[in-house]
Amino acid sequence: MRVFLALQLSEEMKKALIGTMHDMKQQGIKGNYVPMQNFHITLAFVGQTQMIDEIRQVMDSIPIEKSRLSFSDFGYTGDVFWIGVKGNQKIKKYVSDLRKRLKEKGIPCDDAKFEPHVTLIRQQKGKRPAGLAIPKADMTVTRVSLMKSEEKDGKRIYKEIYAVE
Numbered sequence: 001m002r003v004f005l006a007l008q009l010s011e012e013m014k015k016a017l018i019g020t021m022h023d024m025k026q027q028g029i030k031g032n033y034v035p036m037q038n039f040h041i042t043l044a045f046v047g048q049t050q051m052i053d054e055i056r057q058v059m060d061s062i063p064i065e066k067s068r069l070s071f072s073d074f075g076y077t078g079d080v081f082w083i084g085v086k087g088n089q090k091i092k093k094y095v096s097d098l099r100k101r102l103k104e105k106g107i108p109c110d111d112a113k114f115e116p117h118v119t120l121i122r123q124q125k126g127k128r129p130a131g132l133a134i135p136k137a138d139m140t141v142t143r144v145s146l147m148k149s150e151e152k153d154g155k156r157i158y159k160e161i162y163a164v165e
Contacts, residue, residue, distance in 0.1 A: 002048050002149045003055065005098065006040040007069070007091075007141055008160070009118065014039050016071070016135030017083065021120060024129045031081070031124035038158050041069075041085055041116050043095050043144065044102060044109040051107050052161070055146055058101045059164045065090045070138035074129070075117070081124045083134075085116040091141065098144075 009017075014036050021033055046055065069091070072084040095114045102109045146162040 001050065001052065003052070003161070004045045004047075004147050004149065005043045005055075005059070006145050006147050006158075007043065008143070008145050009039045009041070010137075010139035013071075013135075013137045013139050016137035017118065017120065020083070020132060020135050023132055024121070027129055028127065029081075029121070029124065029129050030126050031079070031121035033121055034119050035155075038156065039118050040145075040147065040158065041118060043114070044099050046102070046107060046109050049107065051105070052146075054105045054107055055102065056162050058098065058105055058107070059144060059146060059162065062094065062097050062101060064094055064141065064144050064164065067091055067141050068138055069116070069141055071134050071136075073134065074132060076124075076128070079122070079124050080119055081121040081129065082117040082119045085118065087116045091116065094144075 017039060018036055049055070067088050067090040070086050072086040074081065074083055076082070092114060099109050143163050143165045145160045148159045148161045150157050
């Protein structure tokens with residue numbers, strides 16, 4: 001099973017991003033737009049694993065502290081266009097602890113520096129978005145999700161299979 005750990009966005013944040021995507025489409029920006037139901041902030045990407053029970057144990061062992069998140073800026077990584085998320089030290093500490101405990105349990109996960117963001121477009125082509133306003137939305141983080149990632153009819157589908165609050 002292909003899995004990752006994530007923060008799911010509030011409805012307010014999702015709706016704000018849909019407005020931004022509408023503006024991008026009006027500008028003629030091409031690429032694979034991420035569907036609203038797939039918006040999330042990846043905390044740790046695990047990939048293919050059968051160690052679901054062990055991941056759940058790790059999640060249960062680390063409490064998530066309430067904290068506020070809001071959008072900050074836009075950016076690119078290769079042909080991926082994303083919006084940054086202003087987090088706080090509580091989230092960064094949580095991610096550090098989470099990844100450390102996953103590795104201690106023998107569960108491989110990404111080592112990349114945690115840069116909280118939400119992917120908006122994959123395989124973006126042609127001109128880049130310009131003059132976009134940062135959406136005004138925020139949320140309180142209270143929950144972490146273990147997400148299953150599968151492909152159906154050529155599209156990526158994410159489904160929560162476990163969560164801790």
